[in-house]
Amino acid sequence: MELIVWEWVNFLVRWLHVVTAIAWIGSSFYFIHLDASLRKREGLPPGVAGEAWQVHGGGFYHMAKYMVAPAELPEKLTWFKWESYATWLSGFCLLAVLYYHGANLFLVDPAVLDIPWWGAILISLGALGLGWHVYDRMCKSPLGKDDVKLAAAGFVFLVLVAWGLSHVFSGRAAMLHVGALIGTIMSANVFRLIIPNQRKAVAAMLRGETPDPALGKQAKQRSLHNNYLTLPVVFLMISNHYPLAFGTRYSWLIVAIVLVVGAVIRHFFNSRHAGKPTPWWTWGVAAVGMVAMVALSTLGPKDGSDTAATPPNPNFARADFAQVEEVVTSRCSMCHAATPVWEGIGEAPRGVRLDSPEDIRRHAGQIRAWAVLSNAMPPGNVTQITPEERRLLAAWTDQLPR
Structure with missing residues (x-):
């Protein structure tokens, strides 16, 4: 509750x-x-800096601005502050x-x-x-x-x-x-x-x-x-x-x-x-x-490790999806799941679920933006994803059709 x-x-x-x-x-x-x-x-009242005519809502408005104040205050004065x-x-x-x-x-x-x-x-x-x-x-x-x-x-x-x-x-x-x-x-x-x-x-x-x-x-x-x-x-x-x-x-x-x-x-x-x-x-x-x-x-994430531009480990030259799935499941799906297990998270953030192979492939573009080109995810790197794992995700997303 x-x-x-x-x-x-x-x-x-x-x-x-x-x-x-x-x-x-x-x-x-x-x-x-x-x-x-x-x-x-010519003919404006004393103290008036200028006037403007406007039309809106089927009517005309005549606006005048006093540089200091009018000779007499109106009974009703609107303040714009709230x-x-x-x-x-x-x-x-x-x-x-x-x-x-x-x-x-x-x-x-x-x-x-x-x-x-x-x-x-x-x-x-x-x-x-x-x-x-x-x-x-x-x-x-x-x-x-x-x-x-x-x-x-x-x-x-x-x-x-x-x-x-x-x-x-x-x-x-x-x-x-x-x-x-x-x-x-x-x-x-x-x-x-x-x-x-x-x-x-x-x-x-x-x-x-x-x-x-x-x-x-x-x-x-x-x-x-x-x-x-x-x-x-x-x-x-x-x-x-x-x-x-x-x-x-x-x-x-x-x-x-x-x-x-x-x-x-x-x-x-x-x-x-x-x-x-x-x-x-x-x-x-x-x-x-x-x-x-x-x-x-495009110059890389905040921590200085340009995962999108750094050559990946040779073992990741053709990233195996099983490896990708393991990284995403262990680092992301505790929040991005049908039933998140991370305390304080009731539903998958933004509705993005990453707890199945189909969902991971569907959201590949977002994975690249949030975890490869930037270090936005995981937030505060709370699940301690490593630079090597980010490079794996980079290699995998590089292989996908644009």
Whole structure:
């Protein structure tokens, strides 16, 4: 019964996280688009930076933006914050349900760093908290006065975090934690600066004072950061389903490329919405980056043993399926079976069963991706599959028709 409850908790929290993330990303993209599409004209009320006309759902909308605040506050004022808070809270719950509850399986990889499960959880929590603090200090330092220098420093910081975490956690957990840190930064921007600055502006107006323009400038800078980080964080959050991203030798470099690719794609749309010259070059950069990520994923697994490229043992020149079946049965089928025997696993992960010759042959492509081209499986190498056995699987999958 406990296993069933945990499975449903995992499913429902994941569902909540996806729904709230859609709401947050949708509102973020909308307001960035709205801000970029504002146009000035004669006769606008004092303090209005621009206006935009939009049509949706059979009606017309007339939008105007006050750079500081209107002369009088409306009776009804909508705040956009709960999408952000709910996304982070549900994401952290999902992190706890999957990675903290199953730390020995999903968070710790003894081949990377042999640490106790509780130590891994403390490092995880510390990385999220300290990562936000470092980013916030950079924004409030002299770097924050120059958007380009601040962006460059933030990029270097996140790449260093990705590299560092890849030497602490399993490949899957390391990449996901970079995404969790970015998500924490984005949500903390809303909670710690954007909403408080807006509240200060409202409070000043209620006192009959003119709000400090610096409040809006700071909030806009953090909002712009959130906008450019959105596509990379989505990639990193879904990366745990794709071993060629997280389970390969240069996963931290793939993170660096994703940060660039996501930023240039957002720059393309931001420029288009603002009516600026279309930066078509961004798609060239994105295409080169994607090709580079694919190339990096072919360079072998994280442990440095390139099982796909290393010549196999002569005994495996023509891999005997009986040997393959023995490896898969002894290293994989305790989880990937009709009735898994591994504690905490109720059903075969992803519905992939490897407890019969027919099932092993059917899933040969997945075996190659998860256990040959990457070291994603077994997770944390809990069944201690050897490099020689991985080379056997490589030789066997090489023989199969493409």
